[in-house]
Amino acid sequence: MSEQIDAAGIFHASDGPPSLSAVCRHWVDRAIARIEADYNRTADTHLIPVEMPALPGIALYLKDESSHPTGSLKHRLARSLFLYALCNGWIGEGTTIVEASSGSTAVSEAYFARMLSLPFVAVVPRSTAPEKIAAIEFYGGRCHFVDAPCDAYAESERLAAELGGHYMDQFTYAERATDWRGNNNIAESIFAQMAREPHPVPRWVVCGAGTGGTSATIGRFVRYNRHATGVCVADPEASIFHRHWQDRSVLTQEGPGSRIEGIGRQRVEPSFIPEVVDRMIAVPDAVSIAAARVVSRRLGRRCGGSTGTNIWACAVLASEMAARGEAGSIVSILCDHGDRYASSYFDDEWLSASGFDIAPYERRLEAFFETGRLPAA
Missing domain, CATH: 3.40.50.1100 (Rossmann fold)
Known part of the structure; x- marks a missing residue:
């Protein structure tokens, strides 16, 4: 490869391949255009209110990510x-x-x-x-x-x-592939859809952590826009994330992992940013499955286990808000459709074989929806 500097002092390199050939750039251009066209054909996901008549001052919403073409967040x-x-x-x-x-x-x-x-x-x-x-x-x-x-x-x-x-x-x-300032990310979508609600700025946004990307995006977005919103991560009890949030020196978790697919890890993932999380609530797997079944009955459609994890954390937060006499809104995520778990979380034989007794937790969550208070165990 030869190199030269022209009369204007500009460096030129010749006789060598560019970092991307014209053919490769053309393919990449077409690939990006196809993905953007697919996005343009896809409507935004719905924000579904969950009825809580026992808590008239507190509104609960689920961002329905199961309606994406591939069925999940x-x-x-x-x-x-x-x-x-x-x-x-x-x-x-x-x-x-x-x-x-x-x-x-x-x-x-x-x-x-x-x-x-x-x-x-x-x-x-x-x-x-x-x-x-x-x-x-x-x-x-x-x-x-x-x-x-x-x-x-x-x-x-x-x-x-x-x-x-x-x-x-x-x-x-x-955590870095998504533009957390906006550009149609999930946080921007939530706040836009909440604009006409009685409490348009949520008191809490609740999500899980698998990679940590969603909590990082939401946490950064609310700080960038100076919203008075807390970010709560609902984490499986067997996961490392809530332990790391409490103590940054804890980086791995020994023993059996969570049975809730998609969230909870045995190591702290690079995309998990604990500094943008305001609270974490650890949820046992049996509780997550019970909550998934309860909310599925209330919505008239099946929701996955990670949605159940979120719902339990929402019930904890709503109960605390009610006890303090606070009004406001809580937004969480319906992560995927429960039909993906027909042979596990929604199969009584699988539950029995896996050693899960979810009945006590179902009763507690049903009591929450009926009374506005989450009973103690």
Whole structure:
């Protein structure tokens, strides 16, 4: 490659390839245009009020992310991750995409990979719901199984290197792939949809943490816009995140992991930003499943286990607000559709075999909706 400086003092390099060939740039341009066109065809997700007649001064809403084309909150993340990787020059025509996932992110990434005619491999635990496995395969993805969720990271790196592909790594890039200032992210959408409600600025926004990307986006957004809103993360009891939030030196969690797919981890993920979280509520798995069933009956449709985790935290917060005589609104997320868990959380035989007794928690949450108070155990 030859180098020269012209009369104006401008450096030029010639006889060498550019960082992206014209052909590659053309493919990337078309890929981004296809993703943006898909987004333009997709209406925003609904904000659903949940009736709580016993608490007339407190309003509860669920952001229904199950209405995305791939059925979950992770559709937003997958779109952002693909755009981020494309604009960083990490993905080109024919690149094999590899992702570590508990299921839902892989479903959504398989959708976008198929849109761009890219091979896709999902590295998932063997315990992943069969309905999610079927959805990944429906979109043309291939599942590569690991025995333990913590094995998925290294195995994804190994596979991507072996295949000459790109490891998407949602756990690292979730918090930076989304523009937290706005640009139609979930936080901006929530606050826009709340504008005409009696309490338009929520007292609390409640979400879970799988990568930590959603809590980071919402936490940064409310601070940037100076909203008087607290961000609460509802975390499975077996997860590391709430322990790390209490003590930053705690980075891993030993023992069995949570059975609630999509949230809770055994290690602190790079995308989890504890400084933008105002409160964390730890929720046992049996409670999450019970709450998913209760809210499913009240909405007339099935919701996944992570939605149940959120609902329990909302009940705790609403009970506390009522006890203090506070009025206001709470917004949480309906993360995915419960039909993905027909063979697990909504199967009585699976519950029995897994050792879950959810009846006491169902009674407590039903009592909350009837009386406005969450009874003690």
